[in-house]
Amino acid sequence: MEHLAHMFRSVVAEHGSRPATRIRQGEQWVVQTYAELDQKIRRTARALVAAGVEPGDRVSIFAHNCPEWTQVDFACMTIGAIPTPIYATSTPEQIKHIINDSGARLIFASGESEASRCLDVLDEMPSVLQVVSFDEIQLDGTSTLSAFDATGDGPARRQELEAEVERRMAEVVGPDDLCAIIYTSGTTGAPKGVMLRHRNLIAQNHALSLYLPVTPEDHSLCFLPLSHALERGFSMFTISRGCMNTYVPDAKQVADLLVLAKPTMLASVPKLFETVYATAHAKVANDPSRKKIFEWAMRVGGQCQRAYRKGKEPNLYWRAQLPLADKLVLSSIREAMGGNKKFMACGGAPFRVEVAEFFSAAGLLVIEGFGMTEASPLISFNRPDNFKFGTCGPVMEGGELKIGAESEILFRGPTVMKGYWNNPEATAAAIDEDGWLHTGDGGYVDNDGYLVINDRLKDIIVTLNGKNIAPQPIEGLLLADPLFEHAVLLGDNRPCLTLLVKPSLPHLAEIAEKRGISYTSPTELLENSEVAEEVRQRVAVLTEKLPSHEQIRDLRVLFEDFTMDNGLLTPTLKVKRREVEKRFGEVIDDMYAKIAERRRGSGHGQ
Known part of the structure; x- marks a missing residue:
């Protein structure tokens, strides 16, 4: 077996x-x-x-x-x-x-x-x-x-x-034969062939079956x-x-x-859940009465589910309202996901707590896990009866976690790959002599044994002032607004942070309708100064509480879609940062040139 x-x-x-x-x-x-x-x-x-x-x-x-x-x-x-x-x-x-x-x-x-x-x-x-x-x-x-x-x-x-x-x-x-060579779809570098053994997948099946x-x-x-x-x-x-x-x-x-x-x-990547979340909020955004009912229903569902998580009966005040909240709002969310679920697994990219809470309020549990191709991919996961939103759960059965230099997460366990096909140098860099797989992700294990991911270490932005900034939490703040489909924070080896955003055209059209803006094409809409100002204001409001060195000093709105076909997304719909920076290099350089001009004009220099 x-x-x-x-x-x-x-x-x-x-x-x-x-x-x-x-x-x-x-x-x-x-x-x-x-x-x-x-x-x-x-x-x-x-x-x-x-x-x-x-x-x-x-x-x-x-x-x-x-x-x-x-x-x-x-x-x-x-x-x-x-x-x-x-x-x-x-x-x-x-x-x-x-x-x-x-x-x-x-x-x-x-x-x-x-x-x-x-x-x-x-x-x-x-x-x-x-x-x-x-x-x-x-x-x-x-x-x-x-x-x-x-x-x-x-x-x-x-x-x-x-x-x-x-x-x-x-x-x-x-059991030690290879059951697959899976080429990484990583956001940087040429794909490497990950050698997975039959015993890796069998161990993974066993670990999942326990919980x-x-x-x-x-x-x-x-x-x-x-x-x-x-x-x-x-x-x-x-x-x-x-x-x-x-x-x-x-x-x-x-x-x-x-x-x-x-x-x-x-099993899904976060994009599916985020799309349902954004669509549900967008449907009520322009109707104050529907929005009020929606927010009330989500509050009722959330209060009840949080009580259930603690093994308690919800307060009668909330429990009495749940049937109506379910009828008016919550059941429609479940229907959009194809009805009740035992669980939905989520991995492959950061998963926002507010999206997890949204589905929980509707009675749908999304359990987040952490893994990588080099671990078959399972490293850690939340269990249906033992989970904590905002974390990737406890380590899998038979595995160990260790936090290394620069807070890098290291994993050792039965799902770790044999190595990279025809690439012993890359294998030695990924798996040390003691068998620890270097994940390239930064994070920590909390006091309850749940793994928390901060960011990809390769994605950490180091500004010219020496400030280290994790982009994903800031991008997550922005993506909480349905207006934004994609957000890419920039600033590595630059004097400050800037942003590239790909907005949702339907949401931009709603803004134009509210403001009485006429347009004949999506490009004309995106270039409209009032629309651009609305985008800037949304970004400013979402990020206003960030510390000074994490403030976004300028942004550009992108017209081009992010897809797998044009090379801007991986197959699990993660943004290829380096590809985005390369594709829009002239736009980025122009943005920083304008910032430098403004600083010179104000007497601050570079």
């Missing part, structure tokens, strides 16, 4: 007739049981052996979330091959880097878009033998999954291949990229418990599919 392929077969033996995967096609759900998925996995495993894939060979999965992703993933692990995921948004150059670094022999792609990008650089990827598409496409240089699987289907050949698959399961695969009350009747919504350690890890846990996973190929569909699928649990 220390190998994921053996784990899967154990789940099939116990829960074979239960639903394993579900995906929406048109107006219908397509569901397959664990037994049906197992048969497809065995078929693909035979075909991989027939294609000459040996234990230890790398096989890339370049696809959107779908049942076939999991099918190929487990088929590779069944024969001792190493799945090497690639984000479906990757460019040909990024594909080439991962394939050539890993030496992958096969690429499984979603469909025509992904396969075409592979073919664009196929001549520059000498290790690749075949590109296989999940979709039935007609594209020279590719085959389809159905055709690929059929290569192991001849009666005599099938018996021979089945025997080899079973031999590998019995004699070859083991998360999940049964086979539960089901999850799989919408974060399976190429990322968070979704792949949570999906492995979902499978280990015999649950159903509902696959979301396009994250833009998540709001609709939450309501349709009604999952009892899910």
Whole structure:
């Protein structure tokens, strides 16, 4: 049971007739049981052996979330091959880097878009033998999954291949084998291949099972990229418990599919929760009576939930108001999230306390955790019956935390990676001789044993005056206002702090309507002086209580969206700071030049 392929077969033996995967096609759900998925996995495993894939060979999965992703993933692990995921948004150059670094022999792609990008650089990827598409496409240089699987289907050949698959399961695969090489989607530097072992994921499953009350009747919504350690890890846990996973190929569909699928649990990055939070507040912002009812309902729900957290019955005053508050406001928040949940897990980026309290007031628990790809990704997490908002919870079972130099969080435990693929220098820098993983995050463990994150150490701003400033708490203050979609604080090696903000166009349109401002395009709206002044005023009010060295001295409003496609966001929707600074370098330089001019004009110099 220390190998994921053996784990899967154990789940099939116990829960074979239960639903394993579900995906929406048109107006219908397509569901397959664990037994049906197992048969497809065995078929693909035979075909991989027939294609000459040996234990230890790398096989890339370049696809959107779908049942076939999991099918190929487990088929590779069944024969001792190493799945090497690639984000479906990757460019040909990024594909080439991962394939050539890993030496992958096969690429499984979603469909025509992904396969075409592979073919664009196929001549520059000498290790690749075949590109296989999940979709039935007609594209020279590719085959389809159905055709690929059929290569192991001849009666005599099938018996021979089945025997080899079973031999590998019995004699070859083991807990220290790699279950994946996951390339980091970090905000800086070239992606590095994180080598995760089967025992890492098995230990993670065990740690989660001790505290998360999940049964086979539960089901999850799989919408974060399976190429990322968070979704792949949570999906492995979902499978280990015999649950159903509902696959979301396009994250833009998540709001609709939450309501349709009604999952009892899910893992997400903060962006989903922040979007629901901002939307709920925006709906009542222009109606004083609705806003008053909304705020009252949230206050009632919050008071009751805080009492429940302490194991107490809420005060009768609040308890008596809860049914009406729930009917008018709180139930609609739950409905937007697809109904009641056992829990919702959140990780991958900082999670604001006010957003956690918002969902708690509506009766939805969001438990924050901390992790990184290099730890499979689990390091610490809040438990449904043992949590504290504003923290990332206690360390996982079997793990240890230590605070190192510059308050860096160090972790040692059963989920720590083997190292970086073909990169011993980077491995030595990440894991010290005593086995401590250097996370690169600053923080501390509070008196109750809960981990608190301050900021990424690489993101700490050091101004010319020598002031050290953590940007994320200040950006969090700004993002509490639904007007702002993204905020990037600047000032490293500069005389003061400045800001780049990407506002929400619908919220800017509301401002324009209130002020009677007419415009013919979003650009004209963004360039309007009254609108720009409103943005400045909002920033000033939100940050007025910050100390002098943390005050924002100037800002610029950005027109361009922040997306994965344009390289400004990671797949978990974190801002790539260095990329933003590079993309808007001229805007930033101009901003600081104007500040210098103003200071010279006032006699303060630089």
